[in-house]
Amino acid sequence: MxxxxxxKLFKKMIDLDMSNNELMEKASVSRSTFYKMKNGENITTDIIVRVCDSLNCDISEIMELVND
Known part of the structure; x- marks a missing residue:
């Protein structure tokens, strides 16, 4: 499965020296949605696009499909 x-997102944030709060503010992401990402839970594509726009990056730079 x-x-x-x-x-990849959290590594990118470290590379950019960006805090969790900075990303949440810049991408207009709620704390609960941010923690869904932290826990590998599902989020909407709209949020993924906002994160990519705020980091000026491609989807492949913040997420990947992995096997369990």
């Missing part, structure tokens, strides 16, 4: 991993 495959699942979505957001590890």
């Amino acid at each position: 495959s699942r979505i991993s957001y590890k």
Whole structure:
């Protein structure tokens, strides 16, 4: 079974020296949605697009499909 991993997002945030709060504010993401990403839970594509826009990156730079 495959699942979505957001590890790339958190690595990118470290590389950019960006805090969780900065990303939430810049991408207009709620705390509960941010923690869904932290826990590998499903989020809407709208949120993924907002995160990508705020980081000026492609989807493949913040998420990937991994096998369990």
